[in-house]
Amino acid sequence: MLSGDPSATAGADPFLAPEVAVVGGGPIGLAVAWRCAARGLRVVVHDPAPGSGASGVAAGMLAPVAEAYFGERELTRLLTESAGRWPEFAAELTEATGHDIGYRTEGTLMVGLTADDLAEARRLWAYQQGLGLPVTPLRPSQLREREPALAPRVRGGALAATDHQVDPRRLVPALRLAAERAGAVLVAEPVRRLSDVVAGTTVVAAGCGAAALTGLPVRPVKGQVLRLRTPDGGPPGFRHVIRGYADGEQVYLVPRENGEVVVGATVEERTDRTVTAAAVLRLLRAATDLLPELAEYDLVETIAGLRPGTPDNAPILGPLPGRPGVLAATGHHRHGIVLTPITADLVADLITGAGVAEPLLAPFRADRFRTT
Numbered sequence: 001m002l003s004g005d006p007s008a009t010a011g012a013d014p015f016l017a018p019e020v021a022v023v024g025g026g027p028i029g030l031a032v033a034w035r036c037a038a039r040g041l042r043v044v045v046h047d048p049a050p051g052s053g054a055s056g057v058a059a060g061m062l063a064p065v066a067e068a069y070f071g072e073r074e075l076t077r078l079l080t081e082s083a084g085r086w087p088e089f090a091a092e093l094t095e096a097t098g099h100d101i102g103y104r105t106e107g108t109l110m111v112g113l114t115a116d117d118l119a120e121a122r123r124l125w126a127y128q129q130g131l132g133l134p135v136t137p138l139r140p141s142q143l144r145e146r147e148p149a150l151a152p153r154v155r156g157g158a159l160a161a162t163d164h165q166v167d168p169r170r171l172v173p174a175l176r177l178a179a180e181r182a183g184a185v186l187v188a189e190p191v192r193r194l195s196d197v198v199a200g201t202t203v204v205a206a207g208c209g210a211a212a213l214t215g216l217p218v219r220p221v222k223g224q225v226l227r228l229r230t231p232d233g234g235p236p237g238f239r240h241v242i243r244g245y246a247d248g249e250q251v252y253l254v255p256r257e258n259g260e261v262v263v264g265a266t267v268e269e270r271t272d273r274t275v276t277a278a279a280v281l282r283l284l285r286a287a288t289d290l291l292p293e294l295a296e297y298d299l300v301e302t303i304a305g306l307r308p309g310t311p312d313n314a315p316i317l318g319p320l321p322g323r324p325g326v327l328a329a330t331g332h333h334r335h336g337i338v339l340t341p342i343t344a345d346l347v348a349d350l351i352t353g354a355g356v357a358e359p360l361l362a363p364f365r366a367d368r369f370r371t372t
């Protein structure tokens with residue numbers, strides 16, 4: 001059991017103190033709380049507004065294949081392992097709550113608009129295939145059989161059949177209910193200092209807020225996202241997640257049953273949450289170049305969020321050096337939703353003493369960075 005001593009804090013009642021306090025009620029924090037409470041631990045989650053961080057903006061792509069980038073092998077391994085847990089995680093969550101979380105398995109089409117776009121995309125697909133990931137090249141006619149709404153001038157593509165999606169705005173309430181049903185208690189009081197938290201183990205799952213709480217090098221990475229809606233409220237005219245290169249721009253299009261299409265996203269080293277005309281223009285141009293019918297959809301939301309990035313853009317998972325009883329579960333950057341199941345399982349394993357030697361965790365330990 002990895003823990004500090006809750007009774008050591010002045011005024012704490014050791015009989016009432018939780019065994020686990022989770023700071024942050026996004027998907028990561030709530031899933032950690034759910035998994036820990038389900039193992040019989042007394043759990044409290046601190047968050048004045050659960051789900052109001054990056055997950056409220058996120059598209060919810062579960063994309064270990066399409067997001068397997070050069071130089072990120074260990075991260076790709078973690079993404080793949082977590083994506084493999086998603087079907088059971090989604091089924092368990094729906095079983096525990098009765099909620100439909102919008103988990104869909106049609107797969108992801110990766111496409112290139114121009115010859116240059118396709119050349120760039122093919123380089124990445126070759127790398128992904130070299131890792132043994134399931135990327136199936138498709139001829140233009142095969143692409144159009146799968147998605148007739150694609151623009152005729154799309155030059156080519158590939159299928160990542162195992163890259164799925166979930167709706168983060170449905171996921172968060174479901175996780176909250178599951179955690180509460182398992183016995184976790186949500187507390188709206190914000191945590192300003194970790195020393196204010198009274199618990200055997202404190203899990204910092206506060207996204208970008210982890211920097212101020214722990215000194216870990218977590219930085220905001222801005223992402224602007226649009227939401228469109230079909231004019232008649234019916235499902236969009238395409239079923240796969242589409243990730244495209246369009247005249248040098250990268251864009252993703254995520255269709256939901258309820259008529260919504262999420263269009264994303266910028267990746268900006270900025271800390272503000274302003275939506276800019278230039279970003280909206282670029283995203284819409286790329287989206288409509290790939291799928292012309294989107295020009296007829298309603299533009300219903302423009303929003304910006306802040307991803308929690310780290311110096312190597314990989315998450316920070318495990319004990320915080322020099323802080324007994326404190327675990328980090330943050331820095332998930334572009335992968336918070338896909339990494340939710342594995343983060344929750346590994347953190348619960350660490351707390352119960354089952355996961356201390358887990359090899360998957362080794363590359364993501366907090367001690368690879370200096371805290372400030």
Ligand code: GLY
Binds near residue numbers: 265307
């Ligand atoms: N994983 C999608 C994004 O960060 O925009």
